[in-house]
Amino acid sequence: xxxxxxxxxxxxxxxxxxxxxxxxxxxxxxxxxxxxxxxxxxxxxxxxxxxxxxxxxxxxxxxxxxxxxxxxxxxxxxxxxxxxxxxxxxxxxxxxxxxxxxxxxxxxxxxxxxxxxxxxxxxxxxxxxxxxxxxxxxxxxxxxxxxxxxxxxxxxxxxxxxxxxxxxxxxxxxxxxxxxxxxxxxxxxxxxxxxxxxxxxxxxxxxxxxxxxxxxxxxxxxxxxxxxxxxxxxxxxxxxxxxxxxxxxxxxxxxxxxxxxxxxxxxxxxxxxxxxxxxxxxxxxxxxxxxxxxxxxxxxxxxxxxxxxxxxxxxxxxxxxx
Amino acid sequence: xxxxxxxxxxxxxxxxxxxxxxxxxxxxxxxxxxxxxxxxxxxxxxxxxxxxxxxxxxxxxxxxxxxxxxxxxxxxxxxxxxxxxxxxxxxx
Numbered sequence: 001x002x003x004x005x006x007x008x009x010x011x012x013x014x015x016x017x018x019x020x021x022x023x024x025x026x027x028x029x030x031x032x033x034x035x036x037x038x039x040x041x042x043x044x045x046x047x048x049x050x051x052x053x054x055x056x057x058x059x060x061x062x063x064x065x066x067x068x069x070x071x072x073x074x075x076x077x078x079x080x081x082x083x084x085x086x087x088x089x090x091x092x093x094x095x096x097x098x099x100x101x102x103x104x105x106x107x108x109x110x111x112x113x114x115x116x117x118x119x120x121x122x123x124x125x126x127x128x129x130x131x132x133x134x135x136x137x138x139x140x141x142x143x144x145x146x147x148x149x150x151x152x153x154x155x156x157x158x159x160x161x162x163x164x165x166x167x168x169x170x171x172x173x174x175x176x177x178x179x180x181x182x183x184x185x186x187x188x189x190x191x192x193x194x195x196x197x198x199x200x201x202x203x204x205x206x207x208x209x210x211x212x213x214x215x216x217x218x219x220x221x222x223x224x225x226x227x228x229x230x231x232x233x234x235x236x237x238x239x240x241x242x243x244x245x246x247x248x249x250x251x252x253x254x255x256x257x258x259x260x261x262x263x264x265x266x267x268x269x270x271x272x273x274x275x276x277x278x279x280x281x282x283x284x285x286x287x288x289x290x291x292x293x294x295x296x297x298x299x300x301x302x303x304x305x306x307x308x309x310x311x312x313x314x315x316x317x318x319x320x321x322x
Numbered sequence: 323x324x325x326x327x328x329x330x331x332x333x334x335x336x337x338x339x340x341x342x343x344x345x346x347x348x349x350x351x352x353x354x355x356x357x358x359x360x361x362x363x364x365x366x367x368x369x370x371x372x373x374x375x376x377x378x379x380x381x382x383x384x385x386x387x388x389x390x391x392x393x394x395x396x397x398x399x400x401x402x403x404x405x406x407x408x409x410x411x412x413x414x
Contacts, residue, residue: 094360122346122354122362146406148377148398149344149356156405166409195347195376244349270364271349322350 065180065206067236069290069298070103072096074242074266074273075123078213079104080204082178087114089202089213091127094151100127101134103297111136113177118199118215119143122151129158137164143187143198144168169200171228179304180206185232186217188224196241197221203234207304212256214240214247222252232256235307236300239263239282243274243291243319250281260288260307262300265319267293272322279316288313343380343388344398345370355380 068079072092077100080087086109092100104112112135117125120142131137132155140159146152159166169184176182186201199215212234217225218241225232237258240247242265261282265273274291282289290298294314300307343363344356352364353374369387370380379394 094362122356122360142410144410146402147346148379148395148402149346150360151346151356153402153405154360156402156409159409165411168410271352273349322352 065302067300069262071292071297074269076264082180085113085178089116090124091131093123094126097127097130114139116141119195120147120152125155129154132158140164142166145198185225186221209235209302211236213238216241218246236260243278245275245277248278263291265293272319276318279318283316345378
């Protein structure tokens with residue numbers, strides 16, 4: 001033991017130098033370019049902004065947990081990396097296919113351990129067929145519900161093409177992703193009025209940190225999660241349904257107690273997202289909010305003890321009246 | 323899917339036109355509708371029947387409103403049911 005200590009003690013100056021160099025490289029490659037180049041003028045709700053720069057491709061490969069909230073406008077797409085393992089939660093709009101595939105390629109992704117289509121709305125599954133064609137995929141998680149759009153049909157066709165079947169996870173199920181553990185929190189029920197509530201909700205934990213990825217789950221599903229008795233606390237909450245007023249109840253926030261919130265939302269969207277009520281709730285609780293309409297692609301990195309972001313938080317402005 | 327025994331040229335095109343508009347989702351006062359070539363269009367919800375649902379096939383009417391094409395909707399649902407029959411493992 002003393003031997004080891006002495007050894008490292010002697011190498012400490014060298015170690016420090018390595019750390020400083022690594023930090024310099026990180027500083028040069030990530031945040032400032034992100035916020036500056038994040039957005040083209042956004043006409044509709046589908047502004048596929050230019051692909052943002054990302055942190056060095058080694059982050060998340062050798063341990064730790066890196067969660068990328070891609071700027072796909074008024075849609076969701078989240079890349080989770082840990083110890084060389086990867087998971088894509090949603091694939092943006094139909095029009096975001098190239099953005100999502102391009103981002104993954106730039107990250108050096110060759111194979112996805114898991115794809116999660118939280119629920120079959122176009123702004124969540126739109127780009128997934130392209131992703132399935134471009135990458136090797138091990139497991140596809142889809143809630144057990146269908147819809148009639150050709151967008152959904154394209155995803156099913158791509159799965160059949162690649163010989164993939166779907167897995168419908170149930171609350172309490174969990175799986176490993178590198179050093180992280182993903183636990184399923186929803187959907188609890190077999191039938192809902194609205195497709196949003198079928199959303200697969202995941203809690204991705206690593207060390208003392210965790211991310212709650214809420215899909216488009218609304219109050220109905222949130223209430224079920226609150227009644228489920230499972231661990232809901234999270235360092236980072238991916239706010240449900242683009243910050244709409246149908247999600248993120250005060251009760252949910254009290255239980256999740258997020259230290260940070262992320263909202264995936266399109267600039268100047270016509271739906272009034274994020275809702276004033278949601279933003280006020282987050283502001284009242286003093287929770288910093290990162291949002292793709294202001295920050296572009298958001299990269300959150302966990303070392304198991306704390307989560308750091310590639311950019312500064314956005315403001316609490318809301319999407320106005322729809 | 324074959325439409326009918328109607329083998330007239332253009333028959334398929336007509337069918338394509340009929341199933342061109344499918345309600346993907348509702349967002350506040352809007353229906354987000356999948357149009358031709360999977361283009362997403364927003365339609366004010368008040369222009370749709372009050373009982374229109376996600377997955378319904380819409381047909382425009384002459385007065386600028388929309389009705390649900392029940393037959394085309396059922397046909398789409400049957401197609402998707404068939405396509406997804408073995409997608410998930412058996413329910414346990």
